[in-house]
Each structure stands twice: as C-alpha cells, then as structure tokens.
Amino acid sequence: MKEWSRIPVSFLNPTAQRRPIAQPQPGANAPSPDDGRQDARPPRTKTQADGSQRVQDVHHLWRSRDNRKGRHAIAVSPSAEGQFLAPPSTNTLRPILHTLWRMLTYYPIWDVSYQVAQWFTWGSVVWVINSFLVWLPSVRPSSAFPGESTNGGGISAFIGATIFEIGSVFLMIEAVNENRTQCFGWAFEETLERNGLLRLRPSSENCTHHHPNKRNLVGNRVIPEGASAHDKPLAPKKFAEAKVLETWVWFPTWHELRHHYIREIGFLACAFQFLAATIFWISGFTALPPIQSLAGQASLSPPSCS
Known part of the structure; x- marks a missing residue:
C-alpha cells in the first residue's frame, strides 16, 4: 500500500490521508508485495480463534470526519507470512451485528458526537410529528381536532427548530475540538505464542481525543481523586499552551x-449548518400561535386613512 493524501480543494486542508504505521522488517520471511512474483501476497489466513489475521503492513487511515467523531481506522495488507496480527475486518457479518447491537444497548451520553446525533435525530422526529399535525387535517378532516394545525403545528415547529439549534451548537463544539495530532488510537503488543508477532489492538490509553472522557460532557478531563495532574498526559492545560496537549477548547x-x-471543510460545513439553523430557529418563532394570530389580524385589518 502506498501513502497518499486527498485534498478536495487546493486551498483547503486534506480530508483523508493514509500513512504507514508498521511495515515488515527487511529480511523477514514475508515476501515483498512488490517483488513481481505471483504469490507475493498470499491469501488472508486467520491465526486466532477470535478471527485475528496476519498482515504484512499497517497503515493509519485518517479522515477528517473520523477525526471529529473520535474514530480510528486502519488499512492492512493480509498475508499468510505477515509479521503483525490485526483485528478481524469490520465489514463481515459478526462485527456488523455487534455494531447494530451496541447502537441499541450503548448510550455514551458523555460523548459530544453522540449528543449531536441524538439532538438531530429527535429534532427530525418532532418535525415528522409536525407534518402530521399540519398536513393530516387537510387530507382527512374527520381526524382533525380543535387547534391541531394552529396550536399543535405551530408549537411543534418551534420545538423542532429549537432542537436543531441546540444540535448545531453541539456540532460547532465538536468541530472546534477535533484532534490535531492525528491520534492513532491503537497499540502494539508482542504475542509470545506466535513467535514474537506484534498484535495490533485498540487502545483508549493512547487516544488523545476527548471522546473517551466519561467523567464530564464538556471541558477537560476530570482527574480522579488521588491522582496527580502531572502524571496524566491528558490533564487540563492552559489555553495558551500547545493544542496538541489540550483535550478541550471552548x-x-x-x-x-x-x-x-478556515481551511477545514468540516468546520466550514458546521459553521454554515449553525448559521442556517439559527435563521431557521428565528423563523420558528413566527409559527407560535400568538404570533400567528397577530400576523393574521394585521393582514386582515384595513389600512388607516390619514
């Protein structure tokens, strides 16, 4: 695999990069992928009961969206003679079912990215309810009840716009708290039962994103009682210090x-989203029943004669 960087527009920062993290040592038993032989890249073989696979080299697959969400992706080259052990691929049936199960049973309310998803999801639910309150009486008058469109539709529209505005605030907080060190989030450990092979495993200790912080929703990590702040690499830092050591920025x-x-396409997208949500939220005030009634009276009253 080759190292590459993807830039959508020349004046913007890269949105995706692939950099080598671990490569086979010279003189190893594994054949080189570029030696021209047909069997240079043997088929993938699983070496562990948990589905771990031997791989030839490991690349960090960095993407700007993954960086904002605290995700860590890797790209590997499967090889029967590889020197590294990597976790099983995530695009197989078992990991997919495991991910779907976690979506139903795991609620990381301390995670800003999770809050963004929740606010926009429930805001969309409110707008679906609003569409029924406003549209259903026109197609099925028998189901209508007093104040359904004016009160129910107006109030639900304002609530939906408010939820979108709150979600946009969390979206901006997420955008300014991206990790700039291009955090790897994985660790290597030696497996003695496999003749010194290096196993690659996820490691929250090596992650410098704010997402693993389970002690508070916003702000720097809370240091547990009895622990020294100087012993913690992710302890709160002064705002003027290097951002690579800071876990939270307001x-x-x-x-x-x-x-x-200004060169981050993700930040620009979040900024436009926040601006649009703010305009939409202001317009949501006009949907409130008292404002609607006043606007209706003003439009029906005849112009005054001077």
Whole structure:
C-alpha cells in the first residue's frame, strides 16, 4: 500500500490521508508485495480463534470526519507470512451485528458526537410529528381536532427548530475540538505464542481525543481523586499552551480561525449548518400561535386613512 493524501480543494486542508504505521522488517520471511512474483501476497489466513489475521503492513487511515467523531481506522495488507496480527475486518457479518447491537444497548451520553446525533435525530422526529399535525387535517378532516394545525403545528415547529439549534451548537463544539495530532488510537503488543508477532489492538490509553472522557460532557478531563495532574498526559492545560496537549477548547483563537479552521471543510460545513439553523430557529418563532394570530389580524385589518 502506498501513502497518499486527498485534498478536495487546493486551498483547503486534506480530508483523508493514509500513512504507514508498521511495515515488515527487511529480511523477514514475508515476501515483498512488490517483488513481481505471483504469490507475493498470499491469501488472508486467520491465526486466532477470535478471527485475528496476519498482515504484512499497517497503515493509519485518517479522515477528517473520523477525526471529529473520535474514530480510528486502519488499512492492512493480509498475508499468510505477515509479521503483525490485526483485528478481524469490520465489514463481515459478526462485527456488523455487534455494531447494530451496541447502537441499541450503548448510550455514551458523555460523548459530544453522540449528543449531536441524538439532538438531530429527535429534532427530525418532532418535525415528522409536525407534518402530521399540519398536513393530516387537510387530507382527512374527520381526524382533525380543535387547534391541531394552529396550536399543535405551530408549537411543534418551534420545538423542532429549537432542537436543531441546540444540535448545531453541539456540532460547532465538536468541530472546534477535533484532534490535531492525528491520534492513532491503537497499540502494539508482542504475542509470545506466535513467535514474537506484534498484535495490533485498540487502545483508549493512547487516544488523545476527548471522546473517551466519561467523567464530564464538556471541558477537560476530570482527574480522579488521588491522582496527580502531572502524571496524566491528558490533564487540563492552559489555553495558551500547545493544542496538541489540550483535550478541550471552548473558543478557538483568532489566529487558529485564520490559519487552520478556515481551511477545514468540516468546520466550514458546521459553521454554515449553525448559521442556517439559527435563521431557521428565528423563523420558528413566527409559527407560535400568538404570533400567528397577530400576523393574521394585521393582514386582515384595513389600512388607516390619514
């Protein structure tokens, strides 16, 4: 596999990169993928009961969206003579079912990315209810009840717009708290039963994103009682210190906005989303029943004669 970087627009920062993390040592038993032989890349073989596979090299697959969401993806080259053990692929049936099960049973309310998804999901649910309150009486008058469209539709529209606005605030918080160190989030450990093979495993200790922080929703990580802040690499830092050591940012500096965030396509998308949600939220006030009644009276009253 080759190293590459993907830039959608010339003046923007890369949105995807692939960089080598671990490559086979020279003189190893594994054949080189570029030696021209037909059997240079043997088929994947599973070496463990849990489905772990031997691979030839490991690349960090960095994507800007994954970076904002605290995800860590890798790309591997399966090989029967590989020097590394990698977890099973996530696009098989068992990992997919496991992910679907976690979606139903796991609720990381401390995770800002989870809050973004929840607010926008429930906001959409409110707007579906609003569509029934406003549209259903026109196609089935027998199901209508007093105030269904004016009160129910207006109030639900305002609530839906408010939920979208709150979700957009969390979206901006998520965008300014992206991890700039291009966190790897994996660790290597030696497996003695496999002649010193290196096993690659997910590691929350090596992750510098704010997402693993389960002690508070916003702000820097809370240091447990009895622990020294100096012993914690992810302890709260002063705002003026290097951002690579900081786990939470409320407001970026003007210098950061001009030289970094203005070139981040994810931040720009979140900023436009926040602006649109704010305009939409303001217009949601006009859907409230008292404002609607006042607007209706103003439109029906004749112009005054001077």
